Amino acid sequence: ATPTAVMVASGKGASQGVLIKGGHALEKAHKIKTIVFDKTGTLTVGKPVVVSAVVFSNFTMEEVCDMATAAEANSEHPIAKAVVGHAKRLRQNLGSNGEPIVDIKEFEVHPGAGVGGKVGHRTVLVGNRRLMRAFNVPVGPKVEGYISENEHLARTCVLVAIDGEVAGAFSVTDPLKPEAGRVITFLRSMGISSIMVTGDNLATGTAVAKEVGIDTVFAETDPAGKADKIKELQLKGTTVAMVGDGINDSPALVAADVGMAIGAGTDVAIEAADIVLIKSNLEDVVTAIDLSRKTMSRIR
Ligand code: ADP
Ligand code: MG
Numbered sequence: 169a170t171p172t173a174v175m176v177a178s179g180k181g182a183s184q185g186v187l188i189k190g191g192h193a194l195e196k197a198h199k200i201k202t203i204v205f206d207k208t209g210t211l212t213v214g215k216p217v218v219v220s221a222v223v224f225s226n227f228t229m230e231e232v233c234d235m236a237t238a239a240e241a242n243s244e245h246p247i248a249k250a251v252v253g254h255a256k257r258l259r260q261n262l263g264s265n266g267e268p269i270v271d272i273k274e275f276e277v278h279p280g281a282g283v284g285g286k287v288g289h290r291t292v293l294v295g296n297r298r299l300m301r302a303f304n305v306p307v308g309p310k311v312e313g314y315i316s317e318n319e320h321l322a323r324t325c326v327l328v329a330i331d332g333e334v335a336g337a338f339s340v341t342d343p344l345k346p347e348a349g350r351v352i353t354f355l356r357s358m359g360i361s362s363i364m365v366t367g368d369n370l371a372t373g374t375a376v377a378k379e380v381g382i383d384t385v386f387a388e389t390d391p392a393g394k395a396d397k398i399k400e401l402q403l404k405g406t407t408v409a410m411v412g413d414g415i416n417d418s419p420a421l422v423a424a425d426v427g428m429a430i431g432a433g434t435d436v437a438i439e440a441a442d443i444v445l446i447k448s449n450l451e452d453v454v455t456a457i458d459l460s461r462k463t464m465s466r467i468r
Pocket of ligand 1: 207208240243244245247248279280281282283294295296324325326366367368369414416
């Protein structure tokens with residue numbers, strides 16, 4: 169495209185909340201055949217809330233909440249915020265006037281799995297199955313039952329292990345963006361197929377994908393895994409876009425022919441992307457492609 173055409177299209181995009189960084193993205197976006205969507209914060213709102221909680225051991229719900237809070241208070245993960253918020257409400261409902269234990273030593277973040285540390289003389293781990301496996305914490309049939317039941321309802325389970333046994337669990341749900349299903353359907357009508365990649369587990373990912381009408385899901389993918397998925401699709405000769413919001417999406421945003429970041433996402437993702445959807449509305453994926461189609465057809 170000529171510099172003038174790019175400038176005109178960029179101006180038009182900006183007025184609609186679609187920030188296009190340079191001509192390259194504009195020249196590629198009309199060729200997109202596959203779009204890879206991140207789950208959390210991209211297809212979903214990214215503000216999970218706790219919808220159920222259980223204890224599996226001799227610890228009380230309050231103790232489980234206190235331990236979880238001690239660990240999660242140090243985490244930036246949206247799931248951590250959900251757990252801390254829930255624990256706080258529970259304490260208020262119990263009329264508990266005592267402050268929770270928030271002191272944690274040897275705090276560690278385990279990316280894609282959870283957090284852990286020492287609370288007093290106890291060892292605490294808060295996270296998913298993978299975290300429990302990594303620390304040889306057994307996940308028995310009762311716990312497994314709770315997990316699978318909730319995962320099939322599109323929820324993510326957070327396990328709380330105290331001294332090597334699963335003491336309790338939370339189940340969080342992250343509402344879908346209202347436009348998500350509509351956008352996936354519309355993209356299909358444009359001849360564009362959609363795929364989901366997520367760091368979350370397969371059962372939850374599949375349940376969420378089903379709700380928006382996506383058939384293909386790659387779960388438990390780390391940042392490099394998300395980028396590899398993009399490269400794999402490109403090797404088949406497909407022009408691929410990535411839509412994401414997290415630090416963990418940035419390698420994929422860079423690898424994609426067109427990387428689109430959610431405006432409400434992390435700075436790292438916004439920097440890695442070619443296009444920023446300022447309003448964080450998925451409809452603007454279509455706006456961006458339309459803009460490219462119109463610009464390129466005018467030129468040729
Ligand atoms: P995503 O943002 O796609 O869910 P992440 O890599 O951030 O991917 O996390 C993957 C999974 O790891 C989460 O779904 C959750 O099960 C677990 N996890 C990560 N951080 C935490 C945390 N602070 N507390 C509980 N679980 C966590
Ligand atoms: Mg995300």
